[in-house]
Amino acid sequence: MNFAITKANLPEDGGRLKALMDIIVPEEVPFGAEVWEHQDVECYWVFVEDQQVGMIVFQKNAGVGAKYEQLVLPHVPEQLYLLFGGLLKEWRFRGIGSLAFHWLTTKAKRMDDIERIVSNIRVSNEASEELHRRQEFQKGIVIEGYYQNPEEATQVMVLELSRV
Numbered sequence: 001m002n003f004a005i006t007k008a009n010l011p012e013d014g015g016r017l018k019a020l021m022d023i024i025v026p027e028e029v030p031f032g033a034e035v036w037e038h039q040d041v042e043c044y045w046v047f048v049e050d051q052q053v054g055m056i057v058f059q060k061n062a063g064v065g066a067k068y069e070q071l072v073l074p075h076v077p078e079q080l081y082l083l084f085g086g087l088l089k090e091w092r093f094r095g096i097g098s099l100a101f102h103w104l105t106t107k108a109k110r111m112d113d114i115e116r117i118v119s120n121i122r123v124s125n126e127a128s129e130e131l132h133r134r135q136e137f138q139k140g141i142v143i144e145g146y147y148q149n150p151e152e153a154t155q156v157m158v159l160e161l162s163r164v
Contacts, residue, residue: 001048001049001095002047002048002049002050003046003047003048003096003099004046004047004048005044005045005046005047005056005100005103006044006045006047007042007043007044007045008043008044008045008055010036010037010041010042010043011036011037013036013043014036014037017036017043017055017057018036020052020054020055021055021084021086023088024054024055024086024087024088024089025086027149028068028147028149035057035083038059040059040060040061040062041057041058041059041083042057042058042059042060043055043056043057044056044057046087046096046100048091048096053087053088053091053096054085054086054087054088054091054096054100055084055085055086056082056084056085056100056103056104057082057083057084057085058080058081058082058083058104058117059073059080059081059083060079060080060081060111060113060114061075061076061077061078061079061113062074062075062076062079062081063075063076063079063081063118064081064118064120064143064154064156066143066146067145067146067148068146068147068148068154076118077113078113078114078115078116079114079115079116079117079118080104080108080111080114080116080117080118081117081118081119082104082117082118082119085097085100085101085104085119087100092127093127097131098131098134098135101131101132101135102135104117105117105135105159105161105164108161109161109164114161115160115161115162116158116159116160116161117137117158117159117161118140118156118157118158118159119132119137119156119157119158119159120143120146120154120155120156120157121154121155121157122147122152122153122154122155123142123152123153123154123155124152129155129157132157132159135159136159136163136164137157137158137159138157138158138159138160139155139156139157139158140155140156140157140158141156142154142155142156143156
């Protein structure tokens with residue numbers, strides 16, 4: 001399998017990133033333009049066989065907000081917050097998510113100032129929880145009422161880089 005991850009050009013690619021996110025998770029309220037313009041946000045395209053199949057969006061020195069729609073995230077030094085990672089449905093359950101997480105973990109380890117990766121998922125998303133666990137993420141706190149469409153809690157997942 002020909003797998004590659006390439007950096008998106010922000011803010012120019014913001015519209016294309018938002019469009020792909022709308023396809024990957026049509027039920028979610030997508031990020032607004034302010035996310036793609038934030039100086040600490042990095043976005044990457046995921047390719048398989050030269051086809052764009054997903055994306056990864058993260059922010060350095062940030063943490064999970066109290067609500068999904070929160071525009072300004074808490075400042076958390078030494079932490080990489082995975083804002084979004086997703087694949088088109090037809091590319092899920094093929095090992096691509098594991099490859100993308102391995103890429104992200106390797107990238108984070110190369111950053112001198114990052115000690116952990118934090119992510120969060122809907123508590124009902126068992127497939128994502130299993131993917132996180134296979135990458136050695138541990139369960140953190142649960143934030144009730146985090147998502148609104150439909151209303152649901154989020155499970156924070158934490159990977160201490162010193163453990164991997």
